[in-house]
Amino acid sequence: MAELRKRGLLTMVICSEPFLKLGKTQARVFGVPALPLIVIPHPLGGLSIDDVKARAAAALPEFIKLVKEGAR
Amino acid sequence: MMDMVQLLKAPQAGFEVEDDFEAVNVYCRERGWTDGLPIVPPTQERVERMLAYCNRAWDEPIAALPPRFGAATPLRLAANAVMAGCLPEHFPIVMLALEAMSDERFNLYGIQATTHPCAPLIIVNGPIARELGINSGHSAFGPGAHANATIGRAVRLALVNIGGAIPGLGDMSTYGSPTKYSYCAAENEAASPWEPLHVELGFAKEASTVTVVAAEPPHNINDHESTTAEGLLKTMAGTMATPGVNDIHHPLAAPVVLFCPEHAATVAAGGYSKADVKKYLFENARVPLSKFSDENVNRRLRKRMPEEFAKAGMDAMVPVAKSPEDYTIVVIGGAGKHSAFIPTFGNTRLVTRGLKHEDGRDVLSIQELRRG
Numbered sequence: 001m002a003e004l005r006k007r008g009l010l011t012m013v014i015c016s017e018p019f020l021k022l023g024k025t026q027a028r029v030f031g032v033p034a035l036p037l038i039v040i041p042h043p044l045g046g047l048s049i050d051d052v053k054a055r056a057a058a059a060l061p062e063f064i065k066l067v068k069e070g071a072r
Numbered sequence: 073m074m075d076m077v078q079l080l081k082a083p084q085a086g087f088e089v090e091d092d093f094e095a096v097n098v099y100c101r102e103r104g105w106t107d108g109l110p111i112v113p114p115t116q117e118r119v120e121r122m123l124a125y126c127n128r129a130w131d132e133p134i135a136a137l138p139p140r141f142g143a144a145t146p147l148r149l150a151a152n153a154v155m156a157g158c159l160p161e162h163f164p165i166v167m168l169a170l171e172a173m174s175d176e177r178f179n180l181y182g183i184q185a186t187t188h189p190c191a192p193l194i195i196v197n198g199p200i201a202r203e204l205g206i207n208s209g210h211s212a213f214g215p216g217a218h219a220n221a222t223i224g225r226a227v228r229l230a231l232v233n234i235g236g237a238i239p240g241l242g243d244m245s246t247y248g249s250p251t252k253y254s255y256c257a258a259e260n261e262a263a264s265p266w267e268p269l270h271v272e273l274g275f276a277k278e279a280s281t282v283t284v285v286a287a288e289p290p291h292n293i294n295d296h297e298s299t300t301a302e303g304l305l306k307t308m309a310g311t312m313a314t315p316g317v318n319d320i321h322h323p324l325a326a327p328v329v330l331f332c333p334e335h336a337a338t339v340a341a342g343g344y345s346k347a348d349v350k351k352y353l354f355e356n357a358r359v360p361l362s363k364f365s366d367e368n369v370n371r372r373l374r375k376r377m378p379e380e381f382a383k384a385g386m387d388a389m390v391p392v393a394k395s396p397e398d399y400t401i402v403v404i405g406g407a408g409k410h411s412a413f414i415p416t417f418g419n420t421r422l423v424t425r426g427l428k429h430e431d432g433r434d435v436l437s438i439q440e441l442r443r444g
Contacts, residue, residue, distance in 0.1 A: 021241050022139070022185060029141055046367075 002030035010070035011035060014059050016042035038062045074130045076120050079147055082131075086116070100155070105233050107225065107253055111155035122150040124160040125441040126167070127430060134167055135174030138181035140236025144170050148234055149226070156226035161204060161438050162219055166226045168282045168425050169194045173227075177421040183286045184237045188318060189249040190417040192231070193287035193328075194224055194256040195402060197270035198280030200427060200438050201258035208258035210406030213251075213290065224254030251289045257404055263333035264403035265340035272346060273424050279434040280427045285328055285400070286420040288318065290412035295335065301342025304335055305349065309356035312392050312413045315364045320392050321372065322418025327393055329353065330412040332405040350396040358389035 005011040013035060015023045020039055027035040040055045047055070080086045089099045096113035100106050112118065123130060126146045133143040142148075146167060153166050173180050173192055183190055196206050207217035214221060237243040245252070261268040270281040295307040308329065319325030329349075331339065339349060361369050361384060373390060374381050381388060393399055400422055405411075427435040435441060 018240075019244065022244060025236070025241065026139060029139065 002027070002032045002035065005032045005035055010067065012038055012063065012066050014038045014040060014063075016040055016044055018042050036062075036066050038066075076116060076130075076147075079131055080116065085147075104238055105229075106155070107228060107232065109253070111229075112157050114151040114154040118154045119147070119150045122153050122158065122160050122163050123147070124443055125164050125438060126150070126443070127164075127441050128167065134171050137170070137174075137184075137231060137235030139185050139242045140234070142234035142236060144174075144230060144234050149230055152229040152233055153222075153226040156222045156229050157218075158222040158226050159218075162223050162226070164427060164435070164438065164441055165194075165196060165200075165204065165206075165223050165282060166230075168427055169223070169227050169284055170230060172282055172284045172423040172425040175423040178284060178286065178423045179417070179420045180235075182419055183417050184231060184235055185242060185244055186417065187244050187246045188288075188417055189245050189247060190286045190288055190420075191249050191251040191255050192227060193251070193285040193414065194227060195269065195283040195285065195404075196256070196258045196280070197261065197268050197283070198275075198427075199278060199436065200280035203438055206256070206258040208260035208404055209263075212257035212260070212404050212406075214254065220256045220258075221254050224256030227256075228252060228254060249289055251287070255287065255289075259402050260333060260404050260406075263336075264331075265336055266346050266401070266403065269400070269402055270424065270426070275424075275426055276434060278436055281424050282427070283400075283422055283424040285326075285414065285422050286417035287328065288415045290330060290414050293335075293411040293413055294409065295411070296409045299338065301339040301344045304338055305344075305352045305356070308411065308413070309353055309358075312353070312357040313359045315359050315368065317392060318415045318418050320359060320390055321376075323377070323394055324419050324421070325393050325416060326398050326400065326420060326422055327416055328400045328402060328414040328422075330405070330414060331401065331403050332408055332411045333403055334407065334409055335411045336403045346401045347396070349401055350399040353399055354391060354393060354396040357392040359392075360386065361388050361390065362386040364390075 001011055001013055013023055015037055017039055023037045027033055038059045040058045089096055097110050100111055128146050130147045131145050133145050135144045137144050153163050204219045206219045231237045259268055271277050275281055293308050293311045295304055298304040298307060319327045429435060
């Protein structure tokens with residue numbers, strides 16, 4: 001993801017709350033500290049399909065906002 | 073000899089704190105530079121002494137340790153080895169373990185950051201294991217042996233302090249592991265009926281090697297009754313074959329089976345070579361689909377291994393490892409009828425490195441590496 005961002009592509013990472021600090025640290029380590037991180041509720045494993053859809057819905061507003069900003 | 077004073081002029085190469093054991097420990101603890109236990113203050117003099125058996129440039133990185141990708145130079149590693157309580161003679165093994173772990177096949181990045189409770193198991197083979205007093209017998213995994221405790225601890229401290237595997241930040245292990253303090257032993261070659269691990273891998277018998285494993289803690293296999301190879305191996309395969317075992321869910325699994333000397337003798341007396349044991353375990357350490365939850369069958373196994381299980385009946389058997397060669401057999405321990413299954417991270421390979429001179433010759437004694 002960091003490499004894609006460095007090439008100028010629109011990039012973002014979706015992660016669950018306990019992994020936010022790790023995500024921020026890794027973005028810094030890989031030289032893309034401004035990489036957007038969209039936080040969704042934990043967990044990701046062991047979810048019903050409805051719960052997976054709810055996670056996607058939770059991420060959607062920020063995702064759309066970032067896409068629009070990136071498109072400008 | 074390199075100039076320590078010059079090296080310490082680099083930014084953040086050193087720190088100054090009151091010359092007091094407790095003060096140094098508070099300073100390091102507050103910065104997350106320990107494993108929670110007291111450390112030996114890494115003074116300039118102690119670090120320089122630690123480098124007495126180092127045949128590499130002190131500031132030349134051996135590895136970049138994820139997730140921080142910190143440069144593991146001998147100088148930094150030596151500071152961690154001092155903190156762990158190592159002797160200078162132990163230090164070449166610490167460096168070699170870090171070098172082995174930096175092999176891409178080991179997958180250190182995944183191992184450091186995963187929620188899985190794996191820790192690097194360091195298995196030492198060859199005469200230098202005996203020279204350094206690395207325990208391979210009773211209580212090989214502790215407590216008691218200074219070399220085992222401190223070599224394993226030095227590696228772990230380096231992974232935290234250089235690699236950034238800070239619990240909850242860079243190390244996301246769900247519940248951690250007691251083996252994340254230290255996890256190091258030698259193979260009990262003298263008590264093994266089979267060729268030692270390093271010889272099996274093509275190294276000379278008089279060579280010494282370090283093998284690293286992304287390992288769970290040992291899971292005991294108790295068998296006080298079996299008198300035949302088949303009886304013992306049946307107990308072993310049965311103990312390993314469980315639906316929650318980590319390796320069964322991963323196509324790159326490389327589990328280790330630790331034989332105590334008495335169990336190894338019984339199995340070898342039945343005519344089994346290491347290759348025969350691996351074949352038996354591959355064929356028999358299997359779990360029927362019916363023992364897994366419906367969700368694991370339909371959402372994971374049928375999808376991840378579609379060729380074998382997409383349309384398989386519920387009596388189809390899922391192997392713990394995906395080929396006989398994926399198993400590693402070692403003999404460790406003293407008297408008693410307790411062997412162990414050591415499951416692994418899953419997405420990893422064991423890596424073995426030989427202790428060598430710069431010209432490629434095997435190091436036959438640790439004293440050959442002493443400088444000055």
